[in-house]
Amino acid sequence: MREVVKEENPFIPEPMRIVRRYNLIDDVKLFQVRAVDMERALTLRYLPGQFMMISIAGVGEAPFSISSTPSRPGLLEFCIREVGSVTQALFKLKENAQIGIRGPYGNGFPIEKMVGHDLIIVMGGLGVAPLRSLLYYALDNRNQFGKVYLLYGAKRPAEMLFREEFLALRERDDLECLLTVDQDDTRDWPCHTGLVTSLFQYVKGIDPHKTYAAICGPPVMYKFVIGQFLKFNIPKHQILMNLERRMRCGVGKCGHCVIEYIYTCLDGPVFSYWDVIHMKELI
Amino acid sequence: MxxxxxxxxxxxxxxxxxxxxxxxxxxxxxxxxxxxxxxxxxxxxxxxxxxxxxxxxxxxxxxxxxxxxxxxxxxxxxxxxxxxxxxxxxxxxxxxxxxxxxxxxxxxxxxxxxxxxxxxxxxxxxxxxxxxxxxxxxxxxxxxxxxxxxxxxxxxxxxxxxxxxxxxxxxxxxxxxxxxxxxxxxxxxxxxxxxxxxxSCYPVDFDFTAMPDIMELSYNSPVWEKIGEKCLACGSCTMVCPTCNCYDVVDRLALGKFEGIRERHWDSCMYKEYSMVAVGHNFREARSQRLKLWYTHKLQGFIGQFGKPSCVGCGRCVETCPVDINVVTVAKALKGEPVEAFWNR
Incomplete structure (x- = not known):
């Protein structure tokens, strides 16, 4: 009976279980989540760059980027920082606890257009959350893409999310994994030190018109990273970014994520640099 | 018919x-x-x-x-x-x-x-x-x-x-x-x-057709700062507006047991928290930014998409705003006409 209600009512969350949670850094955990209904768990389709609304009954609901790739169905992953009431409640839940989820929502990355192109993925801090999905989508479908660059910057080694996972990616021959920290307080950091923009010196030999760039990070990062891409002459509509806004519904009704007359939850959260120029107030 | x-x-x-x-x-x-x-x-x-x-x-x-x-x-x-x-x-x-x-x-x-x-x-x-x-x-x-x-x-x-x-x-x-x-x-x-x-009885006449262009060109107009200083951020304009739909959602728990309701209630883009995200970043901290959003949404974005404003001309904001910020005064001010309410108080 609940299934029927769910189909008619996009606001009723579907029951999902926390399968596992990992500590990534102090205040960030990775939650692996699966639909209680096995059939649903295996058929849930989404795109890299889409988000879902996670509900803790009695506390509330908030939007979260999907960090897993649709090329590995079954489990959904969310990389979540403990900052508000919903995340605080979520952090108290253990394995096998039930939560509610709605979605996926948003446009996601235009994968069909990106196929056949080189990819430069630039992430700062928690900006890894949506772009990890795109990264593994590209790696799982490696022959569909040209060169793949991953540029990731964190403040300090201890604050790098998925550090071991990404350090291991450096072994791959088919990916240029460039990691940096603003400050190396361990004196043991095996990679680059400096802002994420300083990694661009290692990006070489790309054909700008055959390249898609994807950016996600703290608001301050966009301007500088976009500047680097423009220096490479990557077309503005091929510079993509995943943006954050307050959201209460995810389906274009509550109004909070509005910019002019478009809704981040419907027309975003992935926007191009052309959109940014065209619409103001995006970044 | x-x-x-x-x-x-x-x-x-x-x-x-x-x-x-x-x-x-x-x-x-x-x-x-x-x-x-x-x-x-x-x-x-x-x-x-x-x-x-x-x-x-x-x-x-x-x-x-x-x-x-x-x-x-x-x-x-x-x-x-x-x-x-x-x-x-x-x-x-x-x-x-x-x-x-x-x-x-x-x-x-x-x-x-x-x-x-x-x-x-x-x-x-x-x-x-x-x-x-x-x-x-x-x-x-x-x-x-x-x-x-x-x-x-x-x-x-x-x-x-x-x-x-x-x-x-x-x-x-x-x-x-x-x-x-x-x-x-x-x-x-x-x-x-x-x-x-x-x-022939309509007391207020105004040409809205050029508003999208005027809004575009007035993005950095001092009018926004000026009305931002006057605005009380009370949200009355949005409550009485026939086309304002924004809402917030809260969970309410019953005492002593695990049951409750998820409630939807009207929200207003004039409120400070409207565009605030988790870490505390506020995309529209200033009242002038929030006013700009409202008028951009009604008079620019909607006209651009559907060929008419999402203002239906009811005049409720004219009657309701305690400091005379309304669709008529704002549109006039942006068109460069002198508006008593903002400049001479």
Whole structure:
């Protein structure tokens, strides 16, 4: 009976279980989540760059980027920082606890257009959350893409999310994994030190018109990273970014994520640099 | 459209005859304001057009309601208790407001709460007499062609009744002898004359067609700072606006046990937290930014997408804003006209 209600009512969350949670850094955990209904768990389709609304009954609901790739169905992953009431409640839940989820929502990355192109993925801090999905989508479908660059910057080694996972990616021959920290307080950091923009010196030999760039990070990062891409002459509509806004519904009704007359939850959260120029107030 | 005639003395009989379709509501005079109220006794009611302080959006998109209940077993949507209602006296501008909300709430995926209430609400429109603050002619919302079940045009001696839906036709068929099927040429003449008279009464005229370009060019205008300094961020403009739909969602738990409701209530983009995200970053910290959003949304974005403003010219913001920030003063200020309210206080 609940299934029927769910189909008619996009606001009723579907029951999902926390399968596992990992500590990534102090205040960030990775939650692996699966639909209680096995059939649903295996058929849930989404795109890299889409988000879902996670509900803790009695506390509330908030939007979260999907960090897993649709090329590995079954489990959904969310990389979540403990900052508000919903995340605080979520952090108290253990394995096998039930939560509610709605979605996926948003446009996601235009994968069909990106196929056949080189990819430069630039992430700062928690900006890894949506772009990890795109990264593994590209790696799982490696022959569909040209060169793949991953540029990731964190403040300090201890604050790098998925550090071991990404350090291991450096072994791959088919990916240029460039990691940096603003400050190396361990004196043991095996990679680059400096802002994420300083990694661009290692990006070489790309054909700008055959390249898609994807950016996600703290608001301050966009301007500088976009500047680097423009220096490479990557077309503005091929510079993509995943943006954050307050959201209460995810389906274009509550109004909070509005910019002019478009809704981040419907027309975003992935926007191009052309959109940014065209619409103001995006970044 | 099917158009009928009704003698004025038949209106009360008609409304009594359709009580079986749902609760009868209308706009009543509460002394210092007009509000929607149930019309249980029609004997003292005058059937005159009145603009209620809160527009009819409150029937389809109530200020506060429970979306669903939750407990250990899961979630259960609250859609069962919605009453059937017949709203008499909905004005053309407010019907246009509903049409704009229909577009938003009806877009994929449709909002079941709004749609169910809309479906269960019968709209009986009534022609208006423009008040001091009406600008519906400027927004081209003074006439209405859809969005109602029946529409009554008051031609002094009788009503022309426009049948706008199949349900409206059902209402007429309850007591068909209250209506006259046959319209004559003089009825048309009378209607045209009435419309000409009525249209000459609008006190506020304004050309909105150039607003998208003006807004684009005024993005950095000092007007925004100026009105930002005056704005009290009280949110009154958004509460009374027929096309404002923004809402917030909160969970309410019962005491002592795990059950509760998820509640939806009106929100306002004038409030400081409106665009704030988790870590505390606020995309619209300043009142000037929030005002700019409202006016950009209504007068630029919507015109750009749908060819008309999402202002329906009701004039409620003109009446309601305590510091005279409203669609008329802001549009004039952006067009470079001097506006008493902002500059000389």
């Amino acid at each position: 099917r158009v009928l005639k009704m003698q004025k003395e038949n209106l009360m009989v008609f409304l009594e005859s359709i009580r079986g379709f749902g609760e009868l509501w209308g706009v009543v005079d509460k002394g210092n304001r007009f509000v929607f109220d149930k019309l249980d006794d029609l004997s003292d009611y005058d059937f005159k057009p009145r603009k209620p302080m809160i527009p009819p959006k409150l029937f389809m998109h109530p200020p506060k309601f429970s979306m669903f209940r939750f407990n250990e077993k899961g979630y259960e949507a609250e859609l069962e208790e919605i009453p059937n209602r017949v709203i008499f006296g909905v004005l053309p501008c407010d019907i246009h407001g509903l049409l704009i909300l229909d577009r938003l709430f009806g877009a994929e995926p449709p909002d079941p709460y709004y749609m169910k209430r809309r479906e269960k609400t019968i709209i009986l429109g009534l022609s208006c007499v423009p008040g001091d603050t009406c600008l519906a002619k400027a927004t081209n919302t003074h006439v209405v062609e859809e969005g109602f079940d029946l529409f009554f045009s008051d031609l002094d001696d009788y009503y022309l009744v426009w049948v706008g839906s199949s349900k409206g036709d059902d209402l007429v068929r309850v007591q068909p002898d209250l209506f006259e099927e046959k319209l004559e040429y003089k009825d048309l003449e009378k209607f045209i004359e009435w419309k000409k008279d009525r249209d």
